[in-house]
Amino acid sequence: MSTNTESWGSRVGLVLAMAGNAVGLGNFLRFPVQAIENGGGAFIIPYLVCFLLMGIPLLFVEWSMGRFGGQHGHHSTPFIVGSMAPNGRLWKYVGVFGIFTNLAVAAYYCYIESWTMSYVYHTIVGSFNGSTQASVAQFFTDYTDIGVSHTGIPYEPVVFYVLCLLLNTWILSRGLSGGVEAVAKIGMPLLIIFGIFLAIRGITLTAGTDGAVNDGTVGLNFLWNPQFDSIWNAKVWLAAAGQIFFTLSVGMGSIHCYASYLRSRDDVALNAMGAGWTNEFVEVVLGGAIVIPITVGYLGIDGVREIVASGGGFGLGFQTLPYLFQQWGPILGTLSGVMWFGLLFFAGITSSLAMGTPIMGFLQDEFGWKREKSAWTFGLAVLILGLPTVIFYQEGVFGEYDYWAGTVSLVVFALLEIILFAWVFGMKRGWDEINRGADIQVPSAFKFIIQYITPLFLLAVFVFSLPDIINKLTSEQPMAVHLSRLLLLALFVGIAYLVRVAYYKRLREGRHIIKNI
Amino acid sequence: MTTAALVLWLVTIILITVITVYFFLKVLNTPPHEGGEHEPPHIKSFDAT
Numbered sequence: 001m002s003t004n005t006e007s008w009g010s011r012v013g014l015v016l017a018m019a020g021n022a023v024g025l026g027n028f029l030r031f032p033v034q035a036i037e038n039g040g041g042a043f044i045i046p047y048l049v050c051f052l053l054m055g056i057p058l059l060f061v062e063w064s065m066g067r068f069g070g071q072h073g074h075h076s077t078p079f080i081v082g083s084m085a086p087n088g089r090l091w092k093y094v095g096v097f098g099i100f101t102n103l104a105v106a107a108y109y110c111y112i113e114s115w116t117m118s119y120v121y122h123t124i125v126g127s128f129n130g131s132t133q134a135s136v137a138q139f140f141t142d143y144t145d146i147g148v149s150h151t152g153i154p155y156e157p158v159v160f161y162v163l164c165l166l167l168n169t170w171i172l173s174r175g176l177s178g179g180v181e182a183v184a185k186i187g188m189p190l191l192i193i194f195g196i197f198l199a200i201r202g203i204t205l206t207a208g209t210d211g212a213v214n215d216g217t218v219g220l221n222f223l224w225n226p227q228f229d230s231i232w233n234a235k236v237w238l239a240a241a242g243q244i245f246f247t248l249s250v251g252m253g254s255i256h257c258y259a260s261y262l263r264s265r266d267d268v269a270l271n272a273m274g275a276g277w278t279n280e281f282v283e284v285v286l287g288g289a290i291v292i293p294i295t296v297g298y299l300g301i302d303g304v305r306e307i308v309a310s311g312g313g314f315g316l317g318f319q320t321l322p323y324l325f326q327q328w329g330p331i332l333g334t335l336s337g338v339m340w341f342g343l344l345f346f347a348g349i350t351s352s353l354a355m356g357t358p359i360m361g362f363l364q365d366e367f368g369w370k371r372e373k374s375a376w377t378f379g380l381a382v383l384i385l386g387l388p389t390v391i392f393y394q395e396g397v398f399g400e401y402d403y404w405a406g407t408v409s410l411v412v413f414a415l416l417e418i419i420l421f422a423w424v425f426g427m428k429r430g431w432d433e434i435n436r437g438a439d440i441q442v443p444s445a446f447k448f449i450i451q452y453i454t455p456l457f458l459l460a461v462f463v464f465s466l467p468d469i470i471n472k473l474t475s476e477q478p479m480a481v482h483l484s485r486l487l488l489l490a491l492f493v494g495i496a497y498l499v500r501v502a503y504y505k506r507l508r509e510g511r512h513i514i515k516n517i
Numbered sequence: 518m519t520t521a522a523l524v525l526w527l528v529t530i531i532l533i534t535v536i537t538v539y540f541f542l543k544v545l546n547t548p549p550h551e552g553g554e555h556e557p558p559h560i561k562s563f564d565a566t
Binding site: 263 | 519521523525526529534540541543544545550
């Protein structure tokens with residue numbers, strides 16, 4: 001019997017929590033790097049087309065699926081998905097992705113989140129004061145090597161990781177309204193304020209002041225100068241589609257879970273737009289005006305290209321910015337460092353909390369566990385799964401989790417769920433779900449887009465990704481990578497087994513998923 | 518900054534900001550619907566499989 005009696009405290013709280021779920025570190029670290037590597041300003045064209053044809057339709061679909069499942073007492077994807085198909089017995093296993101992805105991504109995502117906590121601490125205590133750029137870069141390399149400590153605390157990254165997990169778990173144990181929503185209401189406005197401050201600072205950077213060699217507009221030009229030829233390159237479209245996936249947190253199962261706590265007549269269309277566009281504002285408007293303008297301002301375009309080639313977004317965000325902030329003087333430098341890592345922390349925690357709720361929903365619904373027990377179980381599971389990414393970070397385990405759980409799984413689940421929604425559940429019924437209680441008129445073109453365009457789009461993304469998947473599987477890898485793959489596979493199978501157990505438990509108790517919808 | 522980059526940047530950030538503010542204000546100013554159920558966990562009419 002379910003012990004789940006949670007609900008959202010307010011509509012704005014829900015939208016901020018959903019926006020917080022979408023807004024993550026990728027908004028600030030991944031988007032600008034993707035843009036400069038894929039046509040500069042021209043990247044925004046495929047990016048917005050993907051948002052329109054894939055992102056928005058998936059937001060509508062996932063919000064609707066979640067609310068539909070919630071009306072029948074389901075708060076996690078296996079039984080939400082199962083309740084939408086005539087033969088839910090098989091489809092519920094597709095929903096396993098919605099638990100698997102959240103657990104596996106939370107495992108390494110909380111590790112990045114713990115870096116931001118640690119860097120706020122190190123900024124405040126002055127660990128970067130007087131450092132050179134090389135030593136700040138080395139600080140990061142040393143940090144991810146658990147044998148090296150900058151504070152005297154042994155196994156420093158493990159300590160911060162555990163602290164970060166404890167914080168996440170404690171907030172989750174406070175419940176949806178008292179924990180997740182409360183954090184979103186504080187964290188999202190602060191994130192936007194910090195982001196606006198740093199974006200203005202980045203854009204107004206002037207050559208010759210505070211050691212800058214270029215104006216901030218040089219970086220903006222580097223990011224936004226369009227190379228229109230790139231639009232005809234399939235790789236650019238794949239990158240744009242990938243970025244939309246990561247940034248909106250679609251294909252994960254967390255949106256379904258949040259939406260499952262809506263009432264049957266609550267709006268999903270306007271809420272989905274409010275949350276989705278807030279994410280776009282943070283990513284394109286703020287995320288595009290901080291990292292690149294500041295780093296190009298000090299290091300020039302070639303310097304930034306070099307860092308991106310070797311360290312990507314992490315190279316800019318963790319290995320370079322702490323050094324550059326120092327050039328702004330002790331007070332403004334420290335303040336900017338705290339704001340930068342603070343906004344990354346809020347971006348991270350509002351996402352990691354969203355990853356915890358589907359697992360908690362599953363345990364509460366199917367096994368009658370109390371909220372606190374479910375939250376601490378999630379925390380423990382993430383700790384066990386996450387420690388390999390902390391300990392064997394430099395052996396590539398972190399990247400492996402990110403690839404299989406944070407990339408491939410999203411595309412596979414999104415493709416299957418849209419087929420379910422448009423073709424199994426049925427587009428007519430699906431369209432009614434999207435429009436029930438809607439506070440905006442959803443353009444009827446989306447009916448066609450959801451039924452035909454988005455599935456084809458997702459299929460194309462999957463097919464074009466296949467060579468990379470095959471290459472990944474056939475290339476030589478260290479033992480740690482092979483073991484991490486086995487661990488992920490075991491996790492997926494284990495969750496599928498739990499879903500099967502839960503299904504038969506439902507049958508025994510007379511609590512059935514819908515058969516004849 | 519080249520004219521193309523400046524125009525593209527300004528058009529994009531203005532467009533996204535305006536749409537975001539529009540939807541967010543609409544969320545803030547639209548009262549929730551009355552009624553509607555939240556999760557009846559044990560629906561009697563479910564068909565036994």
